[in-house]
Amino acid sequence: MLSVFTATLKTVARDRGVFVWALAFPILLSTIFMLMFANIDEAQSFDPVPTAVVADADWDASPLAGAVESLAEPDAEGSDALLAVTAYPDEAAARRALLAGEVAGVLSVDAAGVPRLAVAPADDGVGVDQVNQTILQNVVSAYGRDRELLAGIVAADPRALADPDRVAAALEPPEGLRSVSLTREAPTETVRFYYALFGMAALFGGTIGLVAVCRVQPNLSPLGARCAVGALSRGRVLVASLAACWVIAFACLMVAFLYVRFVVGVGFGGREGLCVAGLAAAALLATALGTLVGSLPKVDYGAKTGLLTGIVCLLSLFAGLYGEPCMELADLVAREAPALAALNPARVITDMFYSLYYYDSLAPFLAKLGTLLALAAALFAASLAFVRRQRYASI
Amino acid sequence: MRVFSCALRVVAAHPAYLLVYVGFLSAMGLFITVGLSLGDGGDFEPARPDVAVVDRDGGALGAGLAEFLAAGAEVTEVDDEPFALQDAVATGQVSCLIIVPEGFTDDFLAAVRAGDEPPVLDVAFGPASMEGMLAGAEASQYLGLARAAAVLLPGAPAGDVAARAVAVAGEQAVPEVVVPEGSAASGNALAFYLKWCAYTLTAAIVVSVGLLMGAFSRTDVRRRNLVSPASGLGLGLREAAACLVVTVGVAAVVAGAGWAAFGSTAAGLPPAAHGLMLLAVAVLALVPLSIGFLLGQLGVGETASNAVGNILGMVLTFLGGAWVPLSLMPEAVVALARFTPVYWYTDALDRCAHLVEPTTGAVGAVLGDLGLVALFAAAVFGAALVAGRLRLQSAEAGGNAAAAPGRG
Numbered sequence: 001m002l003s004v005f006t007a008t009l010k011t012v013a014r015d016r017g018v019f020v021w022a023l024a025f026p027i028l029l030s031t032i033f034m035l036m037f038a039n040i041d042e043a044q045s046f047d048p049v050p051t052a053v054v055a056d057a058d059w060d061a062s063p064l065a066g067a068v069e070s071l072a073e074p075d076a077e078g079s080d081a082l083l084a085v086t087a088y089p090d091e092a093a094a095r096r097a098l099l100a101g102e103v104a105g106v107l108s109v110d111a112a113g114v115p116r117l118a119v120a121p122a123d124d125g126v127g128v129d130q131v132n133q134t135i136l137q138n139v140v141s142a143y144g145r146d147r148e149l150l151a152g153i154v155a156a157d158p159r160a161l162a163d164p165d166r167v168a169a170a171l172e173p174p175e176g177l178r179s180v181s182l183t184r185e186a187p188t189e190t191v192r193f194y195y196a197l198f199g200m201a202a203l204f205g206g207t208i209g210l211v212a213v214c215r216v217q218p219n220l221s222p223l224g225a226r227c228a229v230g231a232l233s234r235g236r237v238l239v240a241s242l243a244a245c246w247v248i249a250f251a252c253l254m255v256a257f258l259y260v261r262f263v264v265g266v267g268f269g270g271r272e273g274l275c276v277a278g279l280a281a282a283a284l285l286a287t288a289l290g291t292l293v294g295s296l297p298k299v300d301y302g303a304k305t306g307l308l309t310g311i312v313c314l315l316s317l318f319a320g321l322y323g324e325p326c327m328e329l330a331d332l333v334a335r336e337a338p339a340l341a342a343l344n345p346a347r348v349i350t351d352m353f354y355s356l357y358y359y360d361s362l363a364p365f366l367a368k369l370g371t372l373l374a375l376a377a378a379l380f381a382a383s384l385a386f387v388r389r390q391r392y393a394s395i
Numbered sequence: 396m397r398v399f400s401c402a403l404r405v406v407a408a409h410p411a412y413l414l415v416y417v418g419f420l421s422a423m424g425l426f427i428t429v430g431l432s433l434g435d436g437g438d439f440e441p442a443r444p445d446v447a448v449v450d451r452d453g454g455a456l457g458a459g460l461a462e463f464l465a466a467g468a469e470v471t472e473v474d475d476e477p478f479a480l481q482d483a484v485a486t487g488q489v490s491c492l493i494i495v496p497e498g499f500t501d502d503f504l505a506a507v508r509a510g511d512e513p514p515v516l517d518v519a520f521g522p523a524s525m526e527g528m529l530a531g532a533e534a535s536q537y538l539g540l541a542r543a544a545a546v547l548l549p550g551a552p553a554g555d556v557a558a559r560a561v562a563v564a565g566e567q568a569v570p571e572v573v574v575p576e577g578s579a580a581s582g583n584a585l586a587f588y589l590k591w592c593a594y595t596l597t598a599a600i601v602v603s604v605g606l607l608m609g610a611f612s613r614t615d616v617r618r619r620n621l622v623s624p625a626s627g628l629g630l631g632l633r634e635a636a637a638c639l640v641v642t643v644g645v646a647a648v649v650a651g652a653g654w655a656a657f658g659s660t661a662a663g664l665p666p667a668a669h670g671l672m673l674l675a676v677a678v679l680a681l682v683p684l685s686i687g688f689l690l691g692q693l694g695v696g697e698t699a700s701n702a703v704g705n706i707l708g709m710v711l712t713f714l715g716g717a718w719v720p721l722s723l724m725p726e727a728v729v730a731l732a733r734f735t736p737v738y739w740y741t742d743a744l745d746r747c748a749h750l751v752e753p754t755t756g757a758v759g760a761v762l763g764d765l766g767l768v769a770l771f772a773a774a775v776f777g778a779a780l781v782a783g784r785l786r787l788q789s790a791e792a793g794g795n796a797a798a799a800p801g802r803g
Contacts, residue, residue, distance in 0.1 A: 036728050117568055117571070133442075145540060177535055178516070187522040188522065305701060306415065310414070
């Protein structure tokens with residue numbers, strides 16, 4: 001058994017093709033992510049809304065001008081300004097900038113002193129335009145709300161607005177909110193891409209199991225035929241081969257993990273040890289998936305690799321790997337059909353890292369780990385049904 | 396003809412790839428595009444962030460806050476226990492979670508009426524930080540209104556103060572939506588779908604063409620073909636024709652699905668814009684065609700061409716700005732992205748989506764982008780021809796190198 005183990009280890013390790021998926025893929029894609037997301041988490045935690053104002057006499061006379069000016073300055077805590085304001089001499093110039101996509105909206109004040117907001121159709125597809133426009137809508141709404149409130153107050157007590165200084169002081173916006181973090185690490189938009197990447201990379205480790213299982217199938221390779229007539233029972237050959245596959249899949253994931261942790265610099269909530277345990281379970285699941293696909297009867301090797309790739313792409317899509325709109329779709333599916341998400345191994349692996357990153361309690365992590373092991377057991381059991389008692393050739 | 400039909404049979408014998416890469420990925424592109432608000436309607440739709448108010452105070456101001464926020468946000472209930480709070484923020488169930496501390500209502504009113512700094516609310520933001528900021532800005536506005544009411548009506552009870560702030564929540568400005576002249580509808584949805592499909596096209600065509608070429612460039616098949624009466628050129632041309640048919644087929648399915656689903660939303664665009672978008676798909680398809688051709692020339696096997704097609708598809712699509720907007724990326728990456736064909740493809744589609752008036756300049760800019768995409772295809776194709784030539788002469792293929800001195 002040990003010799004089958006070491007022989008499988010050597011033969012699989014010599015097959016460079018399997019490392020493309022299990023090793024080169026996560027390293028390449030995480031490097032791309034590292035380049036792409038270099039400033040998203042720092043700078044894009046909040047980008048000021050690019051805003052145009054029509055700086056005419058009406059604007060200068062309006063209280064909105066002062067309010068907008070104060071929103072364009074960083075607050076006392078040094079956090080970012082809400083708006084990045086550009087002044088235009090007239091409406092036409094501001095609207096040209098709007099249609100050219102340089103600003104999210106145009107603020108102006110008409111001759112009657114009523115503030116106006118003009119926006120262009122939101123079309124970036126990820127909701128940034130829409131949020132920016134709504135922020136500007138709120139800025140303008142604030143003016144109307146203050147006016148309505150004062151109208152209500154004056155109706156209740158006509159003397160309440162007698163002192164203009166007191167009114168101005170009352171309408172000064174208070175420092176009302178303090179940002180706190182409830183989770184172990186502050187939520188960021190980018191870690192999820194890396195975690196989803198691990199979900200996909202781990203499952204692609206299944207190609208290793210697939211290759212090994214195909215090699216020990218007597219009808220798929222001469223090596224399998226030789227093994228089948230050898231002295232070692234079929235079960236033992238399989239167990240030894242799969243153990244070797246797991247070792248290689250796990251080793252590949254570990255290399256990718258070390259790269260992502262130390263070269264790319266992605267945080268794992270200071271729980272790297274538990275991540276390693278999670279990766280071991282993920283490698284086991286991947287091996288089980290590869291075994292199941294590899295053991296499908298009457299399907300040739302090429303079709304099996306195609307099938308495995310297809311399954312992994314499908315599962316990864318619902319883990320949210322392919323861009324932000326895809327993440328929204330994945331979240332929608334997870335909310336509407338939690339059972340599907342709970343059984344999608346790519347999503348479970350992604351969520352497992354997530355639970356380490358965000359939660360103080362280890363219970364969510366252990367639940368995901370348990371799910372992975374249970375899924376792996378189910379897949380192994382299913383493949384056993386295919387591999388057992390197969391007749392390859394009859395006379 | 397036999398070579399041609401045999402080549403097509405090779406591709407047809409691997410339906411899994413075509414089904415997954417063409418059928419399934421196109422369908423995903425459709426779903427994702429349908430789920431987006433792309434502003435094709437021309438109406439303003441405000442963003443409605445998900446928020447939760449955890450009221451530990453139980454006073455009038457906390458209750459009023461939830462009511463006020465409900466005017467512009469989806470307010471969800473979250474249990475006030477550590478795990479549920481973490482879960483709500485971590486899973487993005489809420490983009491903004493506001494905690495009203497015990498005694499807040501009384502402390503707030505007392506402080507603002509005495510002219511002191513009022514107590515603050517703790518707020519935790521989820522991963523969607525922009526939406527979180529939006530909800531936070533609304534909460535700040537509520538506190539401002541409550542403060543104004545409390546200061547100006549010093550005798551008003553907390554319930555009255557909160558009610559006055561809540562009463563004006565519905566007072567929301569209605570923005571004017573400025574639509575570029577003459578375009579009631581734009582091609583945003585169609586362009587977004589086609590951008591998404593850069594991955595579908597790349598992966599499907601590289602894999603299918605790589606598979607086809609790989610089958611023909613296996614050493615013994617190649618040797619058999621070379622000794623056949625068919626000329627090398629004729630053989631190559633027929634293989635190339637089969638590759639082109641596969642490419643056109645994949646591009647037709649991808650584009651056909653897009654126009655069937657989103658063609659009507661882009662009906663406001665002139666025929667020239669539609670034509671240019673279709674041309675963009677066709678030109679982009681030439682890039683994976685030449686990559687697949689190159690892989691075939693290099694004798695890369697099925698597993699590896701599958702891997703290369705898929706990984707390259709993802710890398711190019713990410714870098715080209717089709718999945719994550721390039722505006723969020725550092726300048727160095729944008730500079731790097733200019734060296735990828737998908738960047739020019741997405742640029743061309745963005746231009747087409749707003750091509751209301753097909754002036755010479757506007758059409759020229761799109762054609763310029765597509766010309767660059769075509770140049771990428773030509774460069775890879777040239778490399779493939781060289782690689783094929785070298786491989787033909789290599790020892791493995793039985794070429795001149797096999798007869799070189801020192802080889803048995």
